[in-house]
Amino acid sequence: MTLLVVGSLALDSVETPYGKQEEVLGGSASFFSVCASYFCPVCIVGVVGDDFPKQHFDFLQQRNIATQGIQKRSGKTFRWRGCYEQNLNIAITLATELNVFADFSPSVPKIFSQSEYVVLGNIDPVLQLHVLKQIERPKLVACDTMNYWIKDHKQNLLKTLAHVDLLSVNDAEARLLAEEHNLVKAARAILRFGPKILTIKRGEHGVSLFTKDTVFSVPGYPLEHVVDPTGAGDAFAGGLMGFITQKKASSIEILRQGIVIGSVMASFTVEDFSLNRIKSLTFAQIRARFREFHDLTGFGANDLPAHSFGDVS
Amino acid sequence: MTLLVVGSLALDSVETPYGKQEEVLGGSASFFSVCASYFCPVCIVGVVGDDFPKQHFDFLQQRNIATQGIQKRSGKTFRWRGCYEQNLNIAITLATELNVFADFSPSVPKIFSQSEYVVLGNIDPVLQLHVLKQIERPKLVACDTMNYWIKDHKQNLLKTLAHVDLLSVNDAEARLLAEEHNLVKAARAILRFGPKILTIKRGEHGVSLFTKDTVFSVPGYPLEHVVDPTGAGDAFAGGLMGFITQKKASSIEILRQGIVIGSVMASFTVEDFSLNRIKSLTFAQIRARFREFHDLTGFGANDLPAHSFGDVS
Numbered sequence: 001m002t003l004l005v006v007g008s009l010a011l012d013s014v015e016t017p018y019g020k021q022e023e024v025l026g027g028s029a030s031f032f033s034v035c036a037s038y039f040c041p042v043c044i045v046g047v048v049g050d051d052f053p054k055q056h057f058d059f060l061q062q063r064n065i066a067t068q069g070i071q072k073r074s075g076k077t078f079r080w081r082g083c084y085e086q087n088l089n090i091a092i093t094l095a096t097e098l099n100v101f102a103d104f105s106p107s108v109p110k111i112f113s114q115s116e117y118v119v120l121g122n123i124d125p126v127l128q129l130h131v132l133k134q135i136e137r138p139k140l141v142a143c144d145t146m147n148y149w150i151k152d153h154k155q156n157l158l159k160t161l162a163h164v165d166l167l168s169v170n171d172a173e174a175r176l177l178a179e180e181h182n183l184v185k186a187a188r189a190i191l192r193f194g195p196k197i198l199t200i201k202r203g204e205h206g207v208s209l210f211t212k213d214t215v216f217s218v219p220g221y222p223l224e225h226v227v228d229p230t231g232a233g234d235a236f237a238g239g240l241m242g243f244i245t246q247k248k249a250s251s252i253e254i255l256r257q258g259i260v261i262g263s264v265m266a267s268f269t270v271e272d273f274s275l276n277r278i279k280s281l282t283f284a285q286i287r288a289r290f291r292e293f294h295d296l297t298g299f300g301a302n303d304l305p306a307h308s309f310g311d312v313s
Numbered sequence: 314m315t316l317l318v319v320g321s322l323a324l325d326s327v328e329t330p331y332g333k334q335e336e337v338l339g340g341s342a343s344f345f346s347v348c349a350s351y352f353c354p355v356c357i358v359g360v361v362g363d364d365f366p367k368q369h370f371d372f373l374q375q376r377n378i379a380t381q382g383i384q385k386r387s388g389k390t391f392r393w394r395g396c397y398e399q400n401l402n403i404a405i406t407l408a409t410e411l412n413v414f415a416d417f418s419p420s421v422p423k424i425f426s427q428s429e430y431v432v433l434g435n436i437d438p439v440l441q442l443h444v445l446k447q448i449e450r451p452k453l454v455a456c457d458t459m460n461y462w463i464k465d466h467k468q469n470l471l472k473t474l475a476h477v478d479l480l481s482v483n484d485a486e487a488r489l490l491a492e493e494h495n496l497v498k499a500a501r502a503i504l505r506f507g508p509k510i511l512t513i514k515r516g517e518h519g520v521s522l523f524t525k526d527t528v529f530s531v532p533g534y535p536l537e538h539v540v541d542p543t544g545a546g547d548a549f550a551g552g553l554m555g556f557i558t559q560k561k562a563s564s565i566e567i568l569r570q571g572i573v574i575g576s577v578m579a580s581f582t583v584e585d586f587s588l589n590r591i592k593s594l595t596f597a598q599i600r601a602r603f604r605e606f607h608d609l610t611g612f613g614a615n616d617l618p619a620h621s622f623g624d625v626s
Contacts, residue, residue, distance in 0.1 A: 038621045064623045086494045181399045183517070184537040204496070205518035206532060217532030217609055219519060224497040246622065256612035283621035294614050296530055299569035301607050308351045308596035309559065310377045 002066070003245040005032050006045040006106050006131045007121020007144075007234070008078055009052065009070065014273060015083040018227045024274035025056045026080060028121035028144065031231035034275050035238030035265040037063040038283060040245040043112045045069035045131060049077040049100045059279070068109045073100040088229045088270075089203035108134040117245040119237065122146050125153055125160040132163055140250055142166040142241050143195070144233065150176045158193055166250075167195040168237050174200050183208070184215075197255065199240070199262075201233055209259050216256050219297060221267035221289070228273045232266040235278075239265030264289045315379070316558040318345050319358040319419050319444045320434020320457075320547070321391055322365065322383065327586060328396040331540045337587035338369045339393060341434035341457065344544035347588050348551030348578040350376040351596060353558040356425045358382035358444060362390040362413045372592070381422045386413040401542045401583075402516035421447040430558040432550065435459050438466055438473040445476055453563055455479040455554055456508070457546065463489045471506060479563075480508040481550050487513050496521070497528075510568065512553070512575075514546055522572050529569050532610060534580035534602070541586045545579040548591075552578030577602045 012026030033042045043066035050072060060067055078101035081094045106127055108115075116139035120128035128143060143164040149157050150173060157177075161167065167190065171183060177193075178186035187198050187210035198210040204226075206219040240255075240262035247254050264286055271277040325339030346355045356379040363385060373380055391414035394407040419440055421428075429452035433441035438458065445454060456477040462470050463486060470490075474480065480503060484496060490506075491499035496513060500523035503511050511523040517539075519532040553568075553575035560567050577599055584590045 037623075039618075040622050182537060182539070184535045202518055205515055206530075208532065208535070215535045215609060216612070217519075217535070218612075219521070219530030219532055222497045222521070222528045222530070224495060226495070242622075246618065247616070253613055254616070257614075257616055260612055261617070283618075283624065286621075287617055290617055291614065294612075296528060297610050297612075299529070299531075299573055299607075300566055301570075301604065303560070303567070303570055304574070304600055304603055305352075305559065305596075306600075308599075309353050309555075310350075311596065 001117070001245055001248060002041045002043050002112060002115050003036055003117045003119065003241055004043045004045065004108065004112050004115035004135070005029050005036070005119040005121055006128070007032060007119070007123060008101060009044070009046045009048050010078040010080050011052075012230060012274065013079070013081040014228055014230055016088065016228050017084070017086060019273070021228075021273045023079070025059070026230060026274060027078065028234045030056075030060075030275065031234035031269065032119060032121060032238040032241075033060065033065045034063055034278050035235045035269070036242030036245070037065050038286060039239070039242030039261075042066065042242070043069055043109070043115065045106045045108055047071040047073055047100050047104045049073055049075045052077045059275075066112070069107070069112060071107070075100045082230070084229060088226050091230065106131045116140070117241060118142070119241055120144070120160070120164070121234070125149055125157040128160045129163065132160075140165045140244065142168065142237065144168050144237060145173065147173055147176055162194040164195050166197040166199070168199045168201065168233070168240075170201040170203065170233065174198075197250065199259065201236060207236065207259055207263055209255055211252065214252055216252075216259060218259055218263050218293065221263060221293065221296070223267055223270065226270045229270050231275070232270050235269035236262035236266040238262070260290060260293050261286075263293065314430070314558055314561060315354045315356050315425060315428050316349055316430045316432065316554055317356045317358065317421065317425050317428035317448070318342050318349070318432040318434055319441070320345060320432070320436060321414060322357070322359045322361050323391045323393050324365075325543060325587065326392070326394040327541055327543055329401065329541050330397070330399060332586070334541075334586045336392070338372070339543060339587060340391065341547045343369075343373075343588065344547035344582065345432060345434060345551040345554075346373065346378045347376055347591050348548045348582065349555030349558070350378050351599060352552070352555030352574075355379065355555070356382055356422070356428065358419045358421055360384040360386055360413050360417045362386060362388045365390045372588075379425070382420070382425060384420070388413045395543070397542060401539050404543065419444045429453070430554060431455070432554050433457070433473070433477070434547070438462055438470040442473045442476065445473075453478045453557065455481065455550065457481050457550060458486065460486055460489055475507040477508045479510040479512070481512045481514065481546070481553075483514040483516065483546065487511075510563065512572065514549060520549065520572055520576055522568055524565065524568075527565055529565075529572060531573055531576050531606065534576060534606065534609070536580055536583065539583045542583050544588070545583050548582035549575035549579040551575070573603060573606050574599075576606065
C-alpha cells in the first residue's frame with residue numbers, strides 16, 4: 001500500500017513579507033511526501049544533484065520515506081527563486097534553474113512498480129505518462145499540473161489526463177484548462193477530460209471537490225501568521241492522497257475527510273518557511289486542527305422554520 | 314419584532330456577460346428588505362423620486378414590507394449604472410446619479426421607533442447615526458458600508474461603528490478598514506472598533522463570521538449560472554438579519570445558521586437580474602438550498618487514525 005510520487009526536489013530561495021530564506025528544501029515531491037508520510041508509506045521518484053544536502057535525505061528517511069527512487073546525478077540540484085508580496089496567494093518566480101532536472105528521466109524502482117496509489121507531481125506531462133507506464137496496475141492515479149503545461153503543452157497534458165483519476169489544480173489553472181470562467185462549468189469540462197475526481201484549490205479561500213455527482217467545499221483555515229505559502233498545494237495533495245492510501249478507498253466520504261486533512265497539512269506548512277513547521281508537527285496537532293475545521297464549518301440544520309413569514313402556503 | 318432598514322432604493326441599469334437591463338429595481342434597501350421579508354416583518358426607511366414605478370411599491374407591499382418610511386420627493390429616483398466583465402466579483406460603476414438621494418434626511422416613522430433590530434444600509438455614516446438616534450432601544454444594530462466611506466469618511470464611520478453590533482463588509486473593505494492584509498488580524502482590529510459580530514463576504518468564495526472567540530466560514534454555493542451579482546451582499550444581510558430577528562437571538566448557533574440563510578438568499582438573487590429570481594422564490598426552495606449547503610460542507614470526523622503512520626507515540 002505504498003504511495004508513489006514523482007516530482008521535483010529543489011533548493012528554494014524565497015522572500016515573503018515575513019522574511020527570507022536561501023536554498024532551503026523545496027520541490028513538489030518534498031512537500032508532498034513529507035505530508036503524506038503521516039498516513040502511509042511513501043516512495044519518491046525524483047532527481048537531485050551532487051550538492052543536495054545529506055540532512056535533507058536524513059529528514060526524508062526519518063519520516064520513513066523511501067528514497068531509492070531518487071537519482072543522484074553529478075551537477076546541481078533544481079533551484080527555484082521566488083517571492084510573495086502582500087497578497088500571499090500569488091507567487092512571483094524570479095529564477096528557475098532546472099540543472100539536473102532538465103534531463104530527468106524518471107525510473108520507478110522495481111520493488112515499487114506494484115504501487116497502487118500514484119501521484120504525478122507537477123512535471124512535464126510526457127514524463128508523467130512515462131512514469132505511469134512503469135506502474136503495473138495502479139488503483140488510483142492523481143496528478144498536479146500548472147499554467148505552463150496547460151498553456152504550452154496542452155495536447156500532451158490531455159493525453160496524460162486521460163489516464164488520471166484525480167486532478168488537483170488551483171482556480172486559475174482550472175479556468176485556463178477548461179477555457180471557462182465559471183468554476184462549476186469549468187469543473188464539469190475537466191471531468192470530461194478523464195479525471196473522475198477534481199480538487200480546485202482557492203488559496204486562502206479553501207478547496208472544492210468536484211465529482212460527476214457531488215460538490216464539497218471546505219473554507220481556508222483562518223491563519224493569522226502565514227509565513228510562506230510555497231508548497232501549500234503539494235502539502236494539501238500529500239495529506240489527501242496519504243489518507244486515501246491509508247484507507248485504500250476513495251468513496252465520497254473518504255474524499256471529503258481527505259480534503260480536510262489536506263487542508264490541515266497545507267495550513268501547517270505555510271506557518272513557516274520550507275518544511276520547517278512540519279519538522280516539529282505531531283499527529284495530535286493534526287487531529288486537533290482537523291477538529292477545528294469541523295468547528296469552523298459546522299452548523300445546525302434544525303432551526304429553519306417550515307414556512308415563510310406571513311405565508312403558510 | 315419589526316426589522317427596520319435604512320438604505321437606498323434605486324433604478325439600476327446593469328450589463329453583465331449574460332445580458333443587459335435598463336432601470337430595474339435596485340438599491341440596498343430593496344434587496345435587503347425583500348430577502349429579509351421571508352423571515353420577519355420589515356420596514357424600509359428611504360427616499361424615492363416621483364418617477365419611482367408603482368409596480369415596485371406593489372411588489373414590496375406584496376412581500377408585507379412596510380413602506381411608510383419611504384419618502385416620496387419631487388425629482389428623480391437614485392440611479393446606478395454599472396457593468397461586470399468576465400470576473401463577476403468586481404462591479405464597475407459607470408454612472409451614479411444621486412438625485413433625490415443627495416438631500417436624503419432619513420426619518421423613522423413613530424410606530425417603528427421601537428424596532429429592536431435595525432440595519433444601517435450602505436449610506437453616509439452620518440445618516441446612519443442619525444437614524445440610530447431615532448430608535449428608542451435597539452437590541453441589535455447591523456451596518457454595511459463600502460470603500461468610499463472607509464477611505465474618505467473614516468472618522469465618521471468609526472463614530473457610527475462604535476454603536477454597531479454587527480458589521481458586514483467584503484474582504485477588500487475589511488482590509489481597507491483595518492489597514493491590514495491578513496483577514497484574521499483585520500477582523501480582530503475591526504472588532505475593536507465596536508462591532509461584536511463581523512461578517513466578511515468573499516464573493517464566490519463564501520462568507521466568514523468572526524466574533525471575539527469564534528470563526529465560522531461557509532463556502533460559496535457552486536452556481537453554474539450567475540447572471541447578475543448586483544445586490545448579493547444586501548441579499549445576504551437580509552437573510553441573516555431576517556433570521557436573527559425571527560429568532561430574537563444572536564447566539565453563535567443562530568448566527569451560523571443565519572450566515573447560511575444569507576448565503577442561500579444571495580445565491581438565488583444572483584441567478585437573475587434585479588430581484589427577478591426572488592419574485593418567484595418559494596420558501597420550500599429556500600429550505601432545499603439550505604440543506605444543499607449542509608451537504609456541500611459536511612464531513613465525518615470519525616475516520617481519522619489515532620496515530621501517525623509508523624509512529625505510535
